Every structure is written in C-alpha cells, then in structure tokens.
Amino acid sequence: MAAYKARLEQFKDALSKSELDIKKIRELSFQGCPFESGYRSICWKILLEHLPLKRDEWPKHLQRQRATYKQFINELIIIPGEKAYLGALADGKLEDHPLNPNPDSQWSVQFKDNDMLMQIDKDCRRLCPDLSFFQSATKFPCNEIIHAKSNVETLRKRVEHTVLKSETVGRNRLGITNMQSTRRRTSDEYALLPDGQEAHWEVVERILFIYAKLNPGLNYVQGMNEILGPIYYTFASDPDPECKEYAEADSFFCFTNLMAEIRDHFIKTLDDSDCGIGYSMTRLMEEIHIRDPCLSHRMTEQDLKPQYFAFRWITLMLSQEFPLPDVLRIWDSLFADKNRFDFLITVCCSMLILLRNEILSNDFPSNMKLLQNFPYTTVEVIKVISKAVEMLHR
Incomplete structure (x- = not known):
C-alpha cells in the first residue's frame, strides 16, 4: 500500500510540472499507470501526442480539438443525413435520386458508406463481449443525432435499415473468423437501448466511421475496433467528469495518432x-x-x-x-x-x-x-x- 501511494505521488509530481518531462513520464508509464487515479488517461494522451508538454496550453488545445471533432460529426454525419432525409421526402422530384448513376451523387455516396458502415457496425456490436461496459448507455450521447426532433438516423439505425438479414462467415487476413477469437462469444445479438440513448459501442462506431471517411486511402479495416476500444474505454471510465464527457473526441485524436504509426500493418x-x-x-x-x-x-x-x-x-x-x-x-x-x-x-x-x-x-x-x-x-x-x-x- 505504501509503495502504491508512493507511485501515485510520483505521477502527481511528474504531471504537475508546468513543462512536462517526457522522459520521466515514459519511465513511470512503462512500469504501469494507476488507473483509479485517472493518470492513465492523461499519460496516454501525452504519450500519443494528443496533449502538448506545456500544461498551460492544454485548455485551448483541447477546446480546439474537441470543436474540430464536433465539426467532423456535423459535416460527415449530420449534414449528409439531413440531405438524405430531404431527398427521401422529395421522392424523385429532385434531380438526385437513388438510381442516379453519377458517382458524385449523394445517394451513391450514401450507399458506398453503408457498405463500410455495416462492417464497422458488426465489429463494434461485439466489442469486448465479456464486459457489460460497451453495451451500457453513455451519459454523454451525441444529442444532435439522437434528439427526438432530429431528422438524422443514428449509424446503428442506418445499418438496421440497410443490412440484409443474412450472415456471411469467413476468415480475414488476421486469421480469425469474423474478428472473434475462440474465447469470444459467438453471438453478436444484444438488447438494443431505447431511442434517446446511445451505447458505448455506438460511440466507438461513430469514431471509426468518421476516421474512415477522413482517411479514404485506408478506409476501415477489420481490427481497428480492437485498437480503438481500449483507448475509448480508458477515457470513458476515467474518474474525471471532463475526461468522460469528451472521451469520444479525445479517443478519436489519440486513435488517429496511433494509427498513423501502425497503419502499415493494416x-x-x-x-x-x-x-x-x-x-x-x-x-x-x-x-x-x-x-x-x-x-x-x-x-x-x-x-x-x-x-x-x-x-x-x-x-x-x-x-x-x-x-x-x-x-x-x-x-x-x-x-x-x-x-x-x-x-x-x-x-x-x-x-x-x-x-x-x-x-x-x-x-x-x-x-x-x-x-x-x-x-x-x-x-x-x-x-x-x-x-x-x-x-x-x-
């Protein structure tokens, strides 16, 4: 117990400096970060270069990054979703329609996105099935999407309205069937939360969808959900309320920085x-x-x-x-x-x-x-x- 308290003091001291010593933080983190204190979240953000080494730069930096992510949601999910809704209301009266052969058609883009989204959805629904966390509701859903008056479907509902009721079983290049190891549950059927709530796996799904849209050269590859999951879990489970509230945006940027280093494996x-x-x-x-x-x-x-x-x-x-x-x-x-x-x-x-x-x-x-x-x-x-x-x- 005394040794644990001493380590907490070491982390506290290292992270309270006005200009952080990255070598010291590496040394401490290498030996394991104490999770209950919230130091793991901070250290991971520093080590994955989401936080600068000067502490006085953190507030503005995080505010800017989180605003940027909110804009990504708006531009890549909300606006296209509203256009699709208006297009459906027009019912063929607009020039753009579901059978429009133009590859730049909003409908064409929507169909292409849905193919990718179905795979993301399948992988995220069974993320860490031995834990209840990802199936439970987040306290910080995306209100712009799930609000009752919103004309934008959640990504989950987009998939439910698109997917054919069939299942294809195959082995991918990672050598595992449908991204499940033998110790994972074979069923990916879970009770869905009522309208107005979002499960944590749906937040992970949104992050991966946005990442794929912003990285068309790589897109989404099976296994990325297994890389993002532990990062999001760490931030969304942190004892600090602010860390929980902005877990989605912070996870996106940490995941993006991590993928920049390991993406060649995918x-x-x-x-x-x-x-x-x-x-x-x-x-x-x-x-x-x-x-x-x-x-x-x-x-x-x-x-x-x-x-x-x-x-x-x-x-x-x-x-x-x-x-x-x-x-x-x-x-x-x-x-x-x-x-x-x-x-x-x-x-x-x-x-x-x-x-x-x-x-x-x-x-x-x-x-x-x-x-x-x-x-x-x-x-x-x-x-x-x-x-x-x-x-x-x-």
Whole structure:
C-alpha cells in the first residue's frame, strides 16, 4: 500500500510540472499507470501526442480539438443525413435520386458508406463481449443525432435499415473468423437501448466511421475496433467528469495518432514491405532464433509460421490475447516505448519463450491451439512483461 501511494505521488509530481518531462513520464508509464487515479488517461494522451508538454496550453488545445471533432460529426454525419432525409421526402422530384448513376451523387455516396458502415457496425456490436461496459448507455450521447426532433438516423439505425438479414462467415487476413477469437462469444445479438440513448459501442462506431471517411486511402479495416476500444474505454471510465464527457473526441485524436504509426500493418499491399506486417513477423522470428535457438528450431521443424499467430498478436497489439485490464497494462509499456512499439516484438518473444516447454513437447495441432489461444490464466501478464524487461537488459 505504501509503495502504491508512493507511485501515485510520483505521477502527481511528474504531471504537475508546468513543462512536462517526457522522459520521466515514459519511465513511470512503462512500469504501469494507476488507473483509479485517472493518470492513465492523461499519460496516454501525452504519450500519443494528443496533449502538448506545456500544461498551460492544454485548455485551448483541447477546446480546439474537441470543436474540430464536433465539426467532423456535423459535416460527415449530420449534414449528409439531413440531405438524405430531404431527398427521401422529395421522392424523385429532385434531380438526385437513388438510381442516379453519377458517382458524385449523394445517394451513391450514401450507399458506398453503408457498405463500410455495416462492417464497422458488426465489429463494434461485439466489442469486448465479456464486459457489460460497451453495451451500457453513455451519459454523454451525441444529442444532435439522437434528439427526438432530429431528422438524422443514428449509424446503428442506418445499418438496421440497410443490412440484409443474412450472415456471411469467413476468415480475414488476421486469421480469425469474423474478428472473434475462440474465447469470444459467438453471438453478436444484444438488447438494443431505447431511442434517446446511445451505447458505448455506438460511440466507438461513430469514431471509426468518421476516421474512415477522413482517411479514404485506408478506409476501415477489420481490427481497428480492437485498437480503438481500449483507448475509448480508458477515457470513458476515467474518474474525471471532463475526461468522460469528451472521451469520444479525445479517443478519436489519440486513435488517429496511433494509427498513423501502425497503419502499415493494416494495409495488405504493404505486407511484404520493410514497413509491413511481414517484416515485423520476421523480426520476431529472428529474435526468437537469437534468444532461444532450440525453440526456434522446434517451431521451424513443425512449420509453426508466424502468420498463424503473430499476425494477430502484432497487428492488434495483443488486444485479443489478454483480458482488457491486462491489455491496458501492456499498452502502458507499449505507448511509453520511445522506439515506438519495438517493445511489442520483445513482448511477443517473451510470450513464446514462456511457452517453450509446451511448444517443445507438443505436436503441431496442440501448438497451434496453444499459440492461437494464449493461456493468460496460467501465464499471467505480469510474467510476460517482466520476462520482456529482463530480455531488454540482457
């Protein structure tokens, strides 16, 4: 208890400086941020470069960023939604109509957006299904959209009015069916909240939709919801009322900054480039070969390719391999890494080495099951991080 209080004082002291020492904040965050105090939210915003290092710049900076995000909602959701509503009322009297072949037609854009939105919606509805948080109502919904007099449909209702009542099952490039690991619930059916309320997953859906609209070269790729989810959860669960109120806008900018650094892992055409996921997986296997040649040989002998397990580990920053509280602890260290996620490769290497005895004795099917469903109940996250830190200092 005394040690915990001492750490709280260290965070308090470091974050109260008029000009923050980023090296000190990295050092403290790397060891884990105390969540109950709200320091994790502040540290993540600093480490993800959403907050400047000068504290007196915070109020104006946040006011400007949050106003910008509100404008994004207006321009990308509210105004197009109102145009679609007016177009539907006109019922063909306007030049623009649902069968208009012009690719710049508002209807054409709407249909294209809906295709993307259906995938975002499907992924967000089942975000962290083991937690009730994302299915519960936020106290800070977007009133401009959910207000009873609004002519704009929520994104959820747009999907419900668009989607065909069918289900397609397939495996994406992350190697998981419909973005669900085997420990996730198979059902994505949840009781919907009444009109006038928004679930937290709907807020995440809106952030991802806006991000995709602003980044047409990347658009939305399955798995982005797993990157955004822990960020939004951290801000929306913070004890500070202001942090909760503006969790949506702040999450958007932190997510955008994070994606700027890891987006190449989501671009399939870059898989085999020096900045793609293929290169990162190669780095992992090379590190295993250096640190544990016997383990490396066994994995090569059984043809345990990193595409089978490390693709997901690295691309989703281990968000599917551990429960959310453990993911938050891992991300404290990842965000604090001054080399920007080199530590992620070391953590993945640590996970493999901690499983070396099982891998050396198991047959191929057993090892595949083991690596695709990391046994976090027996190999706790603190062991994984401690082993990774130990490896760094060798």
